[in-house]
Amino acid sequence: MTEPLLRIEDLAVNFDTPSGVVKAVNGVHLSIYPGQTLGVVGESGCGKSVSALSTLQLVPTPPGCYERGKIWWSAKGEPPVDLLTQTEKQMQSIRGNDIAMIFQEPMTSLNPVYTVGEQILEAILLHQAVGRAQAIEIAVTALEDVGIADARSRLKTYPHQLSGGMRQRVMIAMALACQPKLLLADEPTTALDVTIQAQILELLRELQIKRGMSIMLITHDLGVVAQNADVVAVMYAGRVVEYGSVHDVFDRPQHPYTRGLFDSMPRLGEEKHRLRTIEGNVPDPGNLPSGCPFHPRCRDWQEDVQCAQAVPPLQEVFPRHWAACWHGTGCDQGNASLADIPPVSTTA
Amino acid sequence: MTKDLQTKSDSALPRSYAARILLDTMGRWGARAGLLWIGIVAFCAIFAPVIASSHPILLQTADGQWTSPMLRHLSAVDVILLVMTFWTGLLLIVRMWVKYPWFKIWCFSLLVLTVLSLSFVKPPKAIVYSHYREILASGDAQYAFFAVVPYSPTDRFRERVEEMRLLSPSGEHWMGTTGSGEDLLSRMIHACRIALAIGFIATGIALVLGVTIGGLMGYFSGIVDLLGMRLVEVFSAIPTIFLLIAFVAFYGRNLYLIMVILGLTGWVGYAVFVRAEFLKLRQQDFVQAAIACGLPLRSVLFRHMLPNGITPVLVSASFGVAGAILSESTLSFLGLGLVEEPSWGQMLNETRGLGGSFFWWMGIYPGLAIFLTVFAYNLVGESLRDAIDPHLKKASHL
Amino acid sequence: MLTYIFRRLALMLPTLVGVTAVVFFIMALAPGGFGGSVLNEQGSQNEGEESRRIREYFNRRYGLDQPAIIQYGRWLNQVSPVGFLTSSQIQFTHEQLAEAQTAIDADPLFGSLKGRPGHMLALAEMLAKYQDISPLEATRLLNDALGEASAGENLLKEINPEVEIKSPLTAKTTAALLLLELAGRQRILFARPAVKMPDLGQSLRGRRVTQLLGEAVPITLLLNLITIPIIYSIALVTGILAARYRGRAFDIISGFIMLGLWCLPVIWVGVMLIGYFANTQYWKFFPTDGLHALEADTMRFLPSFGPEGFERGWLLDAAWHLALPILCLTYGGFAVLSKLTRGSILDNISCDYVRTVRAKGVSEHTVLFRHVLRNSLLPLITVSASILPALFVGSVVVENIFSIPGMGKLGVEAAFMKDREVVMGTTLLGGLLGLASELLRDICYAAADPRVSYE
């Protein structure tokens, strides 16, 4: 089995806010293998973006603070390094070069006063030893790769002259211009129309196959995960509560929260029935309930189990399928220690 | 998460929006320091004739009779201010136990008092400040109890003018004396009135004008807006300081006139702000609903739109008060202020006309007073702004 | 863009008319009236013949005996580059005058009137201008009027319907009265539309307003042109540093200082600076007034070592005189702008696009100076238009404190004197400068922000 490209171990990030310390991320375990797409789902506010930003040390500090955890990054052949301990200088050479990121808001994520071309060139000139003329060629190719026609003249346009879908394509082109090994896509399609969404996801899939890069696809849309991801991590209140291949998780969801998510999703080809919602609200990350953070909303909560007392660890309930619940179905499948992060390898 | 926080703080503070803003503002040290100073100025303004006067508060004449020359020399304005202060305090204290329409009573009594004191309070026309000093010295009076600062602002010590001029601060004259021999501290205290009044009244006029014009422009848009904007443009293009100077030079020196002019020239900023706010509000559902319900215009404008658009205007209003005070002192400094009543700017101006010599006390104290007052209002304004909306910082003063 | 600029320039006209109208009517409707400070002293209760004449002269010169609206119309016509000629602007050629002179010389009636040579010609010229006829025609008219009492009375009535005729008119008295009535009187000749030099009129003391402004405006502009770069450079440096070290000592201390400076009244600072630094009682480091030393004209331009040791030269002398005024003018501006710069940078630094830039691996330095700063400058451009009027107010005060003969001093003194034409001239120019700076700001903004375009 190959080494994972990125391995997040027990990551915890706190925010110091005027209304108290917010535990935005509180013990996240993830790993991404080369060429794999990891889908991260969860309600908004559960810490998906913060996890991704931590990978690049982009969480604003203050108010943020990396409480604990390791983020191992192993570029080809080299021993893994902990990204959280890298200096700012070292991070700068990793950002945009080895790991690139695209964001949710294409409307505001580009600098309004510079042309698209200048912004793409900035990344290329920074990470690649090329001259300006050559960099322009690279930028044109990058724009063509993301399906922008007439790329050369588009370099001279300003962001406000482009539509939302076009801007997101520009963002992707900018991110991929330096051939990164890992792309962190933080809800890349949430702000877009449905048809544009499909195009962008299709584009990401194509580019991934062409370049063999890994993608961390953050979304709150299970449908997107089903179609695009190999492995899925379900997050709740700053933790990963279920983790496994898309197949396994979608077939036999183990965590009550995951099941709730599925129940609240309309499906084609099924008889009409009322969608079941998950009752209650997302807990306030500054004021989490004791024990399993999900237990106040849990349909299966039983008084006798430890739910309200202790946080359930992530356990391997089926082979290569982990869940964090005190009364999961296959509890006795062996107790994976926390350090032994679920090594789910590529499907197929 | 923000939503959660909101509801939490809502339940903790079951108060109106305005009350919450007020509470938040008061919690900031800047606002407290500012209000403290404004309070001191207000105290001096109200009690000026009691704190600083050449007339004894109590006087026992040779035949053993007690009189109060200070009270007898109070002007109608003095009486209104003093009585209303105590009356307001009383009304508010009683209100703690009994609920009653105190504001109506307050307005009514102000009206009655104004009429009464304007018709009955008649201080003597010819004031001889040295009178009491003389009768005390000659033994015609047995006992006199003077104010803390026993000098009136316009008391020039007729009896010994020459030796009283430009005395540096001493135990007798804490802030020294002016070029014409008046006590500086007394003048400083009495000048608080102009500073306070000009700030509030001028800004009040500007606010009413600005909110009305801006509101109409924002509500009706179209042709009203177009005409209004031309008016705004004209008024913002006039070099205000010239307008002020021309006004005062041509119409004479009159405190009320200065207030009105400052109001007439200061409304533009508020109008532009309220207009923008109303243009936004007009699109919103609750206003559309109010219009659709067929509510009269007055109701839509004043009950539904104004309360939602006014709070940020208050921030610029408190900066506006500071601006009005600065304008008044600048006018007085240029020699266009009142002659008979002391004002800080005018005292600063006097500093210049003393034949090239510089008497530090005449420069430092009035200037410091202007500075502190302006600073205080600006501190309050900043705190208010931060309390209302931390993001408002962008569209700040100027 | 060009069409936009032209449209804006066209829109400036009605605004300027509004501005001048407001100021004009405030003055025209004032109870004391215009020129009061000159006239009230002399034209008091028992007005002598002399002072009545002076008042009437001023009335004629500025048309004060007409309704305010007509006075304003006259003023507008006078300053407008396109308008009607006024009678005083008509110039006659030498031939025309010579023609009239020969006619006068040939006429026995004129010969019978004693007077300085050319006296009659001057009267004829005045009449010709006022009636917009040729001098030759004017001599004929004059001949009729002087020759016959009723014709003379008619002519006088035509010029001034309220003319007082106390004694029967002789040729001599008619000539004298005509001279009196015509002196300084002018009217708009609607038959003569023209493109002309704008004329700002004449001050009470007789100098042309254009000339007065021509001396004062460069000085005020010089003050402001020195002030603005200083304001912006100090504000940018301190604002950037404060934002960069947000929450640290520099930020907090500079925040306090800036808030304090912002509230410091210029009048106080000016008085204290003069009192302490330009006064022999304390430190006589700086001169108290003026822009140059008296002997500045004889100085060399640059500092040098001459036979009598060090000579400061014209430039250093000017800088020495300007130091305190410039200090007074700058501190308030950079205090405000510094706070604004800091706030604007902090607003931008938490924007989404900054995160994108960081995710590209750009260094913090580049993030701040290339991306954040560029965006943060936009609000600074926006406020620049309100900085200028503020500077203008500032210069009114500063020029008065430091006796600098600029526009502010001119305006204040004119207002004191109730000198209408000068106040109007200053207002017009002040308004024009304000509007022009607004236009300039909008053009700069369009250049700096690609999202804004005026098409």
Ligand SMILES: Nc1ncnc2c1ncn2[C@@H]1O[C@H](COP(=O)(O)OP(=O)(O)O)[C@@H](O)[C@H]1O
């Ligand atoms: N800059 C910040 N300051 C304070 N709290 C933050 C900040 N960024 C994120 N958080 C908190 O972290 C939690 C997780 O945020 P995020 O990762 O953005 O959620 P999502 O899963 O929707 O991407 C949120 O509840 C939010 O309150």
Ligand SMILES: [Mg+2]
């Ligand atoms: Mg997010």
